[in-house]
Amino acid sequence: MTEITIRDATVADIPDLHALIQSAYRGEASRAGWTTEADLLDGQRTDPEDLASVLADPAQALLVAWRGETLLGCILIADRGGETGYFGMLSVSPTLQGGGLGRRLIEAAHAALADRFGARRVRIQVFPQRETLIAWYLRLGYAPTGETVPFPYGDPRFGLPLRDDLQFIVMEYGLV
Ligand SMILES: CC(C)(COP(=O)(O)OP(=O)(O)OC[C@H]1O[C@@H](n2cnc3c(N)ncnc32)[C@H](O)[C@@H]1OP(=O)(O)O)[C@@H](O)C(=O)NCCC(=O)NCCS
Numbered sequence: 001m002t003e004i005t006i007r008d009a010t011v012a013d014i015p016d017l018h019a020l021i022q023s024a025y026r027g028e029a030s031r032a033g034w035t036t037e038a039d040l041l042d043g044q045r046t047d048p049e050d051l052a053s054v055l056a057d058p059a060q061a062l063l064v065a066w067r068g069e070t071l072l073g074c075i076l077i078a079d080r081g082g083e084t085g086y087f088g089m090l091s092v093s094p095t096l097q098g099g100g101l102g103r104r105l106i107e108a109a110h111a112a113l114a115d116r117f118g119a120r121r122v123r124i125q126v127f128p129q130r131e132t133l134i135a136w137y138l139r140l141g142y143a144p145t146g147e148t149v150p151f152p153y154g155d156p157r158f159g160l161p162l163r164d165d166l167q168f169i170v171m172e173y174g175l176v
Pocket of ligand 1: 088090091097103126132
């Protein structure tokens, strides 16, 4: 079988990226995977304009995993300053989840955050309702910081909430 390659996304990847992220996070397609936001949010997770602005920003990047002509996964990385990195938009094609690609993308994100931005710690934001996902992040070495971040209610670019009590918890991983 063709090898999986992980590389930086380019503008040409945006249509495939948009479709992949939407299928992993939202709606019926996402339920084929083991974890999804479909019970918490409807609407979009991102859009092509948002993805283009990420690619144009020197403090951010999207890593993409391709096998041949098929986009299998992605992860967004960002420099948050103060030796702190961030990852988000972690997505694996729903029917291919559970095979280790998610972990591989996180490892690639950790290496890129350290190499490009000098990050010594990585922060992520998770909905506390997603217990199986949080359990995985704990197994990967992330720990809750005790901080919370409000969900951007009223901005449909981030989705249409299905409940009125959404907020994120912050988890952190030490790179050194
Ligand atoms: C989160 C996501 C990227 C993981 O990708 P993946 O390719 O399945 O990841 P991996 O195969 O490397 O690891 C999956 C882990 O979940 C575990 N897992 C698999 N099926 C599971 C299930 N039904 N219930 C609970 N855990 C399960 C695996 O055992 C593995 O844990 P381990 O690494 O300790 O062995 C993928 O599920 C996804 O795209 N989800 C939708 C988008 C999303 O929620 N992103 C994260 C938002 S912060």
